[in-house]
Amino acid sequence: xxxxxxxxxxxxxxxxxxxxxxxPLHVGxxxxxxxxxxxxRLLVVGITNPDPESIMPESTDxxxxxxxSNPCTFYERYLMLEEALVEAQVPRSxxxxxxxxxxxxxxxxxxxxxxxxxxxxxxxxxxxAKLERFQRLNLATYVMWRRSAxxxxxxxxxSMIVGGDSQWExxxxxxxxxxxxxxxxxxxxxxxxx
Numbered sequence: 001x002x003x004x005x006x007x008x009x010x011x012x013x014x015x016x017x018x019x020x021x022x023x024p025l026h027v028g029x030x031x032x033x034x035x036x037x038x039x040x041r042l043l044v045v046g047i048t049n050p051d052p053e054s055i056m057p058e059s060t061d062x063x064x065x066x067x068x069s070n071p072c073t074f075y076e077r078y079l080m081l082e083e084a085l086v087e088a089q090v091p092r093s094x095x096x097x098x099x100x101x102x103x104x105x106x107x108x109x110x111x112x113x114x115x116x117x118x119x120x121x122x123x124x125x126x127x128x129a130k131l132e133r134f135q136r137l138n139l140a141t142y143v144m145w146r147r148s149a150x151x152x153x154x155x156x157x158x159s160m161i162v163g164g165d166s167q168w169e170x171x172x173x174x175x176x177x178x179x180x181x182x183x184x185x186x187x188x189x190x191x192x193x194x
Contacts, residue, residue, distance in 0.1 A: 013117040016040035016142075019100045021048050021064065021154065023072050024180060025080040026172050028151030030088060033081075035144050036119045037090055044112050045081055046100025050074040056103025061126035065103075069155065071192070074099060076183050083175035105133050114139065122146045161186050162193045 018036040020029055037043045049055045051074060055065050063069050072080075081097050098111045108114075118139045120131055123146075134141045152171045160168035161180075169177045180186050 013040040015042045015044060015113055015116040016119050017044045017046060017112045017116045018119045019046035019048050019102065021070065022077045022080060023049075023070055023154040024157060024172060024185070025077065025084055025176050026152050026154065026157055028153075030084055030173050031151065032121055032144070033085065034088060034090070037085075037094070039119065039142065039144075040117065041094065043090075043095045044116060045085075045095060045097045046102075046108075046112055047074055047077050047081070047097065048100045048102040050099035050101060054099070054101040054103055058103070058126065058129070060124070060129045063155070064126070068158075068192075071158065071189055072185060076179065076185060079179045079183070080176045083179055084173040087173060087175040102130070102133075105137055108137065116140075117142055119144055123148065123150055158189055161189050164190075 016036055016039050018033060020032070022029055033043070033045065049064070049070050052067075052070075055070065057065050078097050082092075085095055086092060100111055101107050114137075116139075118134050118141045120127060120134070120141060120143050122128060122131065122143055127146075131141060131143065157168045157171050160171075172180070
């Protein structure tokens with residue numbers, strides 16, 4: 001298969017793969033996920049850094065490998081994704097959620113279909129590095145957009161939770177706020193910083 005970066009899919013893909021850490025999932029992630037869903041019939045959502053053993057240092061984004069940057073478990077992020085997508089009225093039959101060990105690219109085909117369309121958004125050097133990594137794997141890619149700034153970030157939301165700023169709830173889908181409270185993620189973040 002020839003790797004191809006296009007301005008847009010020429011037709012709706014059968015299966016597309018999208019990925020993120022989702023620490024936690026926020027409104028910018030939801031925009032990304034819903035844009036990705038519009039490109040395909042079935043969206044496979046990969047959760048990167050699914051466990052501590054899969055986290056690898058990334059020179060273009062050193063903070064992504066820190067324990068403090070990865071406080072939510074795979075299961076908690078799975079719940080966030082599932083609940084947010086259902087709340088956004090994406091039928092459960094039209095998405096799958098899988099581990100996505102991006103730091104070990106040779107393993108990706110064990111978790112997501114290699115013949116799918118791999119979706120990305122690019123904001124910085126890390127986005128460019130991911131695109132290059134997918135190209136080296138000969139995956140069909142589609143860059144949905146390139147922007148200079150993100151809507152928000154997981155680190156900002158985590159800092160707000162730790163600082164007791166309740167405005168963080170406005171930066172995540174309502175379903176995600178519920179998961180954060182139900183799973184005690186907010187208390188765990190605060191306790192870890194006491």
